[in-house]
Amino acid sequence: MKKTALYPGSFDPITKGHIDIIRRSADLFDKLIIGIFKNSSKSKSWFTEEERAEMIKKILEKENIKAEIKIFNGLLVDFMFKENVDILIRGLRALSDYEYELQFALTNSALAKNDFETVFLTASREYLYLSSSLVKExxxxxxxxxxxxxxxxxxELRKKVKEIKHNR
Incomplete structure (x- = not known):
């Protein structure tokens, strides 16, 4: 039975840590979807969803990683149901990530319209501290x-910084 996995995130911007999780996930499952979502609890995005999708597409092509990229909003579990996702991929960097991700997984499980498993992949050692927020700073x-x-x-980040500084 083929397994479809989803790795959701804002990817604003995508980092080498994200790419590491994507590469490893693509090797583990029959189909991988990278879901780019708008997260209202995070600060304003630097890149549009389309810009993020285009960057990810180019990186996947260059790295020869097989995955689909889809943009969505709304509840994650609704998107998972629509896409027939079996596995939800979440990356973990530190113990604090685990507490947040466990809460996230349990909430999604309670809201889900279909059965799925959450798989936690720990960040590779060189990316344990890495976040998109840190990269932007x-x-x-x-x-x-x-x-x-x-x-x-x-x-793309260098261009965005010039825009930001020009508009101040």
């Missing part, structure tokens, strides 16, 4: 980004 302060994001994302 480094970009704003013109720090070294190449160790955190692919070249394509670094270039």
């Amino acid at each position: 480094i970009a704003l302060n013109e720090g070294e980004l190449g160790i955190f994001v692919p070249k394509l994302v670094e270039e």
